[in-house]
Amino acid sequence: xxxxxxxxxxxxxxxxxxxxxxxxxxxxxxxxxxxxxxxxxxxxxxxxxxxxxxxxxxxxxxxxxxxxxxxxxxxxxxxxxxxxxxxxxxxxxxxxxxxxxxxxxxxxxxxxxxxxxx
Amino acid sequence: xxxxxxxxxxxxxxxxxxxxxxxxxxxxxxxxxxxxxxxxxxxxxxxxxxxxxxxxxxxxxxxxxxxxxxxxxxxxxxxxxxxxxxxxxxxxxxxxxxxxxxxxxxx
Numbered sequence: 333x334x335x336x337x338x339x340x341x342x343x344x345x346x347x348x349x350x351x352x353x354x355x356x357x358x359x360x361x362x363x364x365x366x367x368x369x370x371x372x373x374x375x376x377x378x379x380x381x382x383x384x385x386x387x388x389x390x391x392x393x394x395x396x397x398x399x400x401x402x403x404x405x406x407x408x409x410x411x412x413x414x415x416x417x418x419x420x421x422x423x424x425x426x427x428x429x430x431x432x433x434x435x436x437x438x439x440x441x442x443x444x445x446x447x448x449x450x
Numbered sequence: 451x452x453x454x455x456x457x458x459x460x461x462x463x464x465x466x467x468x469x470x471x472x473x474x475x476x477x478x479x480x481x482x483x484x485x486x487x488x489x490x491x492x493x494x495x496x497x498x499x500x501x502x503x504x505x506x507x508x509x510x511x512x513x514x515x516x517x518x519x520x521x522x523x524x525x526x527x528x529x530x531x532x533x534x535x536x537x538x539x540x541x542x543x544x545x546x547x548x549x550x551x552x553x554x555x556x557x
Contacts, residue, residue, distance in 0.1 A: 376537055377486075377494060379546040393545040427493055434500060435541045436484040440493035 334359035336428050336441035343447045349416040352444045354428030355409055362386045362408045365431040368400075370424040371443075378424075382431070383411055418448045452476050452540050456549035464557045467528045471552040473521040473538035481517045482542035488551075489534045497536075498523065530556055 339353040354366065368380040381392030383402035390402040401414040415422065426444045429437035453476035463469050473483065481501035486494035496505050498514040501521055511526045525532055533556050538549040 376548040376551050377539075378548070379539075391544070395545070429493070432496075434484075434503065434505070435482070436496040436499040436505065437486075437494070438496055438505070440495075443493060 334361065334430070334439055336361075336430070336439060338426075338428060338441040338444045341445040341447070343449065344418050346419055346448055346450055348418050349414060350418060350446050352413045352415075352426050352428075352446070354411050354413070354441050360409070361411075361430050366402075366411050367429050367431060367437060368402065368413045368426065369429060369437070370422075370426045372421070372424040375424075377427070380413070385411055415446075418446075420448050422446065423448045451545055452479060452543050452547050454538055454540055454547050454549035456536075456538060456552050458552060459550070460553040460555065462555045462557050463528050465528055465530060469525040469528050469532075469554060471523050471536060471554075473516075473523070473549050475519045475521070475540055475542075478518050479540045479542035482540055483514070483516070483521050484539045484541065485512075485514055485523045486537045486539065487532075487534045488537065494537060525554070528554070528556065532556075 335357045337355045342350050362385050365382045367382045369377045371377045383390040385404045385408040392400050399416050404411045429440040432438035455474045483501045485498040488494040497508050502514045513524050515522050535551045535553045537551050
């Protein structure tokens with residue numbers, strides 16, 4: 333049974349960047365879509381985009397335009413999300429999640445809290 | 451973007467009651483809806499995909515229906531562990547979008 337392990341909480345200044353990692357344990361996500369979502373306090377989840385670890389192809393929601401980048405390491409066991417030009421409204425819990433054959437996000441990481449504050 | 455509107459925002463019911471919540475899409479999304487359950491401090495858990503297909507391990511008291519623009523999630527006999535917020539999410543178009551959620555509380 334695959335589990336996703338995410339990096340720890342971050343506190344960032346406005347205008348700075350954050351890098352969050354998501355590592356698979358117990359199985360591999362190499363050939364699956366790996367999605368990133370975020371959830372601001374008291375709000376619904378928001379989908380940010382995906383990466384396919386085996387070839388590094390990625391797609392992000394237009395809302396984030398050039399602010400977000402998804403990458404993976406060569407062993408394809410860890411993926412990363414880089415979000416730049418942080419603003420206070422980027423304060424949220426950030427999740428990675430795999431997509432199963434029924435198009436649902438079936439395995440989720442525990443989340444990484446990013447707080448943006450001056 | 452496809453907007454997903456859930457109602458009611460919250461519902462309170464007794465253990466054993468039936469609970470129904472709805473989700474309306476801003477355009478036809480076929481049956482491309484997933485329902486999630488989220489408890490405080492936890493990641494969402496998928497319950498139903500394709501509008502009506504129960505995910506493995508999900509109790510049979512949960513059911514989903516609908517197609518096109520209108521979808522329903524029903525809990526046939528509410529249990530204490532069902533206290534949570536429920537979200538619908540469409541995967542018919544990009545970006546994938548979520549409804550605002552329905553919070554289910556136990557009286």
